[in-house]
Amino acid sequence: MTGNIFGDRFKILSFGESHGKVVGVVIDGCPAGLKLNEKDIQKELDLRKPFYPEITTTRFEKDKVEILSGVFRGYTTGAPIAMIIKNRKMDSRPYMEIKDLPRPGHADYPARVKYRGYNDYRGGGRFSGRITASFVMAGAIAKKILKEELGIETLTYTYQVGKIRVKKLSREEISEKRYSNPVRCPESETAEKMKRAIIEAKKEGDSLGGVVAGIVYGLPVGLGEPVFQSLESELSKGFFSIPAVKAVEFGAGFKVSEMKGSENNDQYVLRKGKIVTLTNNAGGVLGGLSTGMPLTFKVFFKPTPSISKPQNTVNLKEMKEEIMVLRGRHDPCIVPRAVPVVESITNLVIVDNCLKAGVLKNVL
Numbered sequence: 001m002t003g004n005i006f007g008d009r010f011k012i013l014s015f016g017e018s019h020g021k022v023v024g025v026v027i028d029g030c031p032a033g034l035k036l037n038e039k040d041i042q043k044e045l046d047l048r049k050p051f052y053p054e055i056t057t058t059r060f061e062k063d064k065v066e067i068l069s070g071v072f073r074g075y076t077t078g079a080p081i082a083m084i085i086k087n088r089k090m091d092s093r094p095y096m097e098i099k100d101l102p103r104p105g106h107a108d109y110p111a112r113v114k115y116r117g118y119n120d121y122r123g124g125g126r127f128s129g130r131i132t133a134s135f136v137m138a139g140a141i142a143k144k145i146l147k148e149e150l151g152i153e154t155l156t157y158t159y160q161v162g163k164i165r166v167k168k169l170s171r172e173e174i175s176e177k178r179y180s181n182p183v184r185c186p187e188s189e190t191a192e193k194m195k196r197a198i199i200e201a202k203k204e205g206d207s208l209g210g211v212v213a214g215i216v217y218g219l220p221v222g223l224g225e226p227v228f229q230s231l232e233s234e235l236s237k238g239f240f241s242i243p244a245v246k247a248v249e250f251g252a253g254f255k256v257s258e259m260k261g262s263e264n265n266d267q268y269v270l271r272k273g274k275i276v277t278l279t280n281n282a283g284g285v286l287g288g289l290s291t292g293m294p295l296t297f298k299v300f301f302k303p304t305p306s307i308s309k310p311q312n313t314v315n316l317k318e319m320k321e322e323i324m325v326l327r328g329r330h331d332p333c334i335v336p337r338a339v340p341v342v343e344s345i346t347n348l349v350i351v352d353n354c355l356k357a358g359v360l361k362n363v364l
């Protein structure tokens, strides 16, 4: 399996499987001189953990991070940083029972064909949402560097669950309220509706999709390496590496195809001596470069593939059609738990681009 390395200057290697011994990450290229301890990582990892049995999986793992290398006397050394969390609460039996029955909506069928059955299929193996813990461990370090060195802040939140979505929110509202409820939606009334919809879908043996929105404040002008490593290209690559992501948009996104140029163009003005735009349909990126306006994006998640309704599948050993009913523990909606994952990917891409642009140095 190749394809587990992401980033150019701030490079991460993600490893581990859902029911293997550990999930982990190695970062190569983290600048030296960052004050870092396990608590810095743990507080971000805790946001990704299942937290509310009614709307998340009931596989409750401690996810206690261990930093294995690259930190000495409380500071990063510039050497590779390896981090792991242990898998402890696995129940592999339901997966052994269905090893020849590919689950609809999962990677089981193409993975079995590609790896000729050698892949670890337990809990989805390498395709599990659990591997996103490695993105969050690395993302926690990226977040700390961006905040402390450059004052850059990424805020992600639940924007939509099923057909329920939030209105426009201020930076303060997002920042203060996004983690104030289990749905991770800054609008408490909407969050309550979203929660009820998730509980309802779960009761029906079904699941819901939705959208994580994000804003990055404080970016300098000119981040991104066009053409193939444009800021949008790199962010999209990262977002599409999160399991269950099916679409990504920046700024006005899909709506731009229906707009006129006069509606879509963001016109320049001077405000307190600074060049800004009156609107931000570009979402803070032009020509693949950051414009200095807030970077805005939405990441679209499909409904959780594991549902408990009966579904058609094919027994791959006997080559005969079967009806399958899934057992196991699942998130009835992935979106709330994906909020810190999307934030981590964003911070990883930004820190990588800051190093490429020389905005950040190898020693802080």
Ligand SMILES: Cc1cc2nc3c(=O)[nH]c(=O)nc-3n(C[C@H](O)[C@H](O)[C@H](O)COP(=O)(O)O)c2cc1C
Pocket (backbone or CB within 6 Å): 057, 105, 106, 107, 124, 127, 128, 129, 130, 132, 242, 243, 244, 245, 302, 304, 305, 306, 307, 329, 330, 331, 332, 334, 337, 338, 341
């Ligand atoms: C944080 C997170 C948690 C997830 N939890 C589950 C889950 O409990 N059950 C499930 O069926 N899929 C879950 N997924 C999604 C699947 O891993 C994913 O849909 C599947 O591997 C197929 O990959 P694809 O949807 O990217 O094609 C989760 C994804 C993320 C990001």
